[in-house]
Amino acid sequence: MSAIWTLIDLLAGRRDPATLDAAAWEEVISVARAEALATTLAERLANAAVPEAVAALFADLSAAGPVQQTQALWEAEMARRTLTPVGVRFVLLKGTAYAAANLPNAAGRQIGDLDILIDADDLPRAEAALLAAGWEWVKSDPYDDAYYRNHMHELPPLIHRERDRMIDVHHTILPLTHRARPDAAAMLADAVQSLPGGNGSFLLLSPPDMVIHCAAHVMADGDLAGGLRNLWDFHLLADLREDEWQRAVERASRQKLAEPLCRCARLATYLFGEQTVRDNVSLTLTDRMFLRAITARDDWARPTRPILRLAFYIRSHWLRMPMPMLARHLWTKWRKA
Amino acid sequence: MRHCIRLAVGPVTFRIGSDWARPIAELASLYANYPASADPANATVRLEAARPWRRFIRPAVTIGGDFTIPGALPLPMSMGLLAAEMAMNLQMALGWRRHLLLHASAVERGGRALIMSGVSGSGKSTLAALLGESNAWRLMGDEFTLLEPASGAAYAFPRPVSLKNEAIAEMAARVPANRFGPLLKATPKGDIRHLIPSAEALEVMHEPAMPALILFPRFGGDVAVTRLAPSELFVRLTEASTNYAMLGEAGFTALTRLVTTVPAFAMSYPDSATGMALVQQCWAEAMA
Numbered sequence: 045m046s047a048i049w050t051l052i053d054l055l056a057g058r059r060d061p062a063t064l065d066a067a068a069w070e071e072v073i074s075v076a077r078a079e080a081l082a083t084t085l086a087e088r089l090a091n092a093a094v095p096e097a098v099a100a101l102f103a104d105l106s107a108a109g110p111v112q113q114t115q116a117l118w119e120a121e122m123a124r125r126t127l128t129p130v131g132v133r134f135v136l137l138k139g140t141a142y143a144a145a146n147l148p149n150a151a152g153r154q155i156g157d158l159d160i161l162i163d164a165d166d167l168p169r170a171e172a173a174l175l176a177a178g179w180e181w182v183k184s185d186p187y188d189d190a191y192y193r194n195h196m197h198e199l200p201p202l203i204h205r206e207r208d209r210m211i212d213v214h215h216t217i218l219p220l221t222h223r224a225r226p227d228a229a230a231m232l233a234d235a236v237q238s239l240p241g242g243n244g245s246f247l248l249l250s251p252p253d254m255v256i257h258c259a260a261h262v263m264a265d266g267d268l269a270g271g272l273r274n275l276w277d278f279h280l281l282a283d284l285r286e287d288e289w290q291r292a293v294e295r296a297s298r299q300k301l302a303e304p305l306c307r308c309a310r311l312a313t314y315l316f317g318e319q320t321v322r323d324n325v326s327l328t329l330t331d332r333m334f335l336r337a338i339t340a341r342d343d344w345a346r347p348t349r350p351i352l353r354l355a356f357y358i359r360s361h362w363l364r365m366p367m368p369m370l371a372r373h374l375w376t377k378w379r380k381a
Numbered sequence: 382m383r384h385c386i387r388l389a390v391g392p393v394t395f396r397i398g399s400d401w402a403r404p405i406a407e408l409a410s411l412y413a414n415y416p417a418s419a420d421p422a423n424a425t426v427r428l429e430a431a432r433p434w435r436r437f438i439r440p441a442v443t444i445g446g447d448f449t450i451p452g453a454l455p456l457p458m459s460m461g462l463l464a465a466e467m468a469m470n471l472q473m474a475l476g477w478r479r480h481l482l483l484h485a486s487a488v489e490r491g492g493r494a495l496i497m498s499g500v501s502g503s504g505k506s507t508l509a510a511l512l513g514e515s516n517a518w519r520l521m522g523d524e525f526t527l528l529e530p531a532s533g534a535a536y537a538f539p540r541p542v543s544l545k546n547e548a549i550a551e552m553a554a555r556v557p558a559n560r561f562g563p564l565l566k567a568t569p570k571g572d573i574r575h576l577i578p579s580a581e582a583l584e585v586m587h588e589p590a591m592p593a594l595i596l597f598p599r600f601g602g603d604v605a606v607t608r609l610a611p612s613e614l615f616v617r618l619t620e621a622s623t624n625y626a627m628l629g630e631a632g633f634t635a636l637t638r639l640v641t642t643v644p645a646f647a648m649s650y651p652d653s654a655t656g657m658a659l660v661q662q663c664w665a666e667a668m669a
Contacts, residue, residue: 069421070396077425077447077476097394097420104478111629344382344398344427345447 047071047343048272054085055276056316061092069098071343078345079272083109083152109152113143116155119209120144120246123160126177132170134160135235135247137214137257142277144246145238149280154273157201157210161249163232164215171199171213179204179211187376195221195365217257221365224300226260252292255281256301263304267357271338272315279312307331311338382427389418391527391538391586392479395469396422400430401440404461411462411541411562411575415583424472428464431455444468448475460568462575466543473525473538474623480527480536481628481635484621487521487535488512493593494535495664496526498621501570504600507548508656510576514555520582521590530628530635533642534589539582541575549574551653594667595645598656602649606659609645 045053051072053059064072076082086102087109094102120140127134136144139155162170179202183189192200197220199213216228235247249257258281262274284292296305311334314325327335337356340349347353361370382398384405389395399405427445430436441455442464448471456464473482485498486509495512497505506523513520521537528535541562544552549572553561562575597609597617609617618636619625625632644667650656 066419066421070423070425073421073423074396074425074447095421097423100479101423107631108478108627111627111631114629345425346427346429346445
C-alpha cells in the first residue's frame, strides 16, 4: 500500500498503527508533512501504541500546535484592534476560525495566513487602516495589483512589517470571474459569534456556510494543492445537524455551489468515513480523477502523475476565468517571466 | 528513490534518498563510524535531478525533502556531499521542534558545555574541531547546538565538521587522513573538507552537557575579549536560533534561563593558537 493511503487509513481509524514497520512510519511521516497533516496525525494517534521515536516526534508536533494557534489568534486580535475602531466588521475564515471556535479539526491543524471576510463596501477603509497599522503590500507589481483588484475575491496579500505575518482580506469566497456566484453578503449577515469555550470572541461563518466555504475552497478555487488536508477539514466540519445540512444544500444550490458541495461530501466520506457509510458512496468517474489527483504522491513524498496534476491546474484556471481572459492573463505572465 | 541510506546524528534520524549512487556511497563512507539506528527516520532528505534528463546529462543535485526553500540552486555531482549537508541542515533549521536550535558549535568537558556562535568565517567550526582533537574536550557539533527547553541541557549534533579553506590544512596537520572526507574544491562556500568526529565523540553523542560558557569568536584583528550583558546575549542568540519564534513561550523561557545563568564573551583573535589560548582562559574564569 502506498504511504499516502496508509496516512488516510490512519486518519480515518481504519488501520491499526501497530501494524506499521519502521520503513512504513518514515514514509507516512514524510507524506503527512508534505500534505500539512503531520500534526493532525500526531493528535489523532496521541494515545496509540507507536514506536518510541515516532511517539517522541508526535509529542514535538503536538506541543507546537497550541503555540501556532496562539500566534494565529494573536494575529486575529491585531486585526480586530485595527479594524474595529474604523467600524469594519470582519469574519474569520479557515484555520484561524477553526482555532477560534475550537472546532474538532482545529487540533494540530496547520495555520498559515490570517484570512478574513469583510463587506466589499468596507474595502477602502480596511485597506487604509491596515496600511496605517504596519501592514505592507507583498507584491509591488502593477499588473498583479490591478489583477487582484479587478478580478480576485481578495485584496493583494499584505504582510506585517514587524510580525512578518500575512493577512488575506477577502470580500467574497471565490474570484469575481468564477462561474459560481457565492453570496458573501448573506454569509456576512448570518455570521455567528464564536462560542464560549473557544479562544477569544470573533465572528465566524455559520456552520452551513463554513462547510460551503470549505467545499468551494477544495473544489472550485485551487489546483487541489493541499486537497487532502482540506477534505479532512470538510470531513470533520460536515458533521452537521440534519436541518443545517438542508440549509447548506439549499444555500449552495442558490450560489451554484451544490456540485462542489456534493462532490466534497462523496470524496470526504470515501476517504475518511466509517466503513458502513463508505460502502454506500458511489463515486463518479470524475470523482475518481479527483481522488487520483489528491493522492498523487509517492513514498518519498514527491508529487506524481504530472499530466493529471497539470490537467487540474488548467482546470482551476479555466473555472476561474473565461477563455479570452485566461489567454490574455497567461500571455502577460509569460512575457513578464 | 533508487538509492538511499539512513543516518543517525544525535537525536535525529535522517532518511536520505538520491537519484544517483555516488552521493549515497560518499555518505556511507563519511558516516561509516556512526552508530546505526533502527528507528524510523524523523526527517527525509531527497537529492534529486531537477528534470528527468538531468539524471544523465550534466547531472546536478537539487536539494529536496520534508522542508525546502524555493529557488535553491542545484550543485554539481562532485559536490553531492555538500548538497546532502545543506539539505540535512535545512530539515533541522525548519523542522526540528524538540530543542531550541542554536546556530553554534559546542564542545564538552566534565559534563559542561562551551557553546560558540558566530557567522560563517568566525572560526567557530575550526576552534571546535581543534578543541575536539585535544584530549580534554569532546566535540558536540560544529553547526547546531540543541538546547532542551525543560532542563536547559545542551545536546550534541555531531555531523562531520565542515572545514573550509585554510582550516583544512590546519586540521590535516593534526588528524590522520582516514578521518577526512574527499576535498570539495571551489564550492559556493569555498573549498570544503569534512572531518569525521573521533570515535569517542560519536560513542557518547546522546549524552547531554550543561552550558557553562558562551563565546562569540571573531577571526582576524587584535586580541579583544568583551563580556556580554544578558540583554545583548539574548538578542544575539535569538538571531542565532532558527526556531526560537516557533517554540513560543518554551523558547523564551529556555533562552531567558540560558542568558541569565551562563557567562558570555565576544572574542577577537588573530590566529588559531591565540584563539585557543583565549578560549582556555575564558573557560578557566567561567569555572572559577
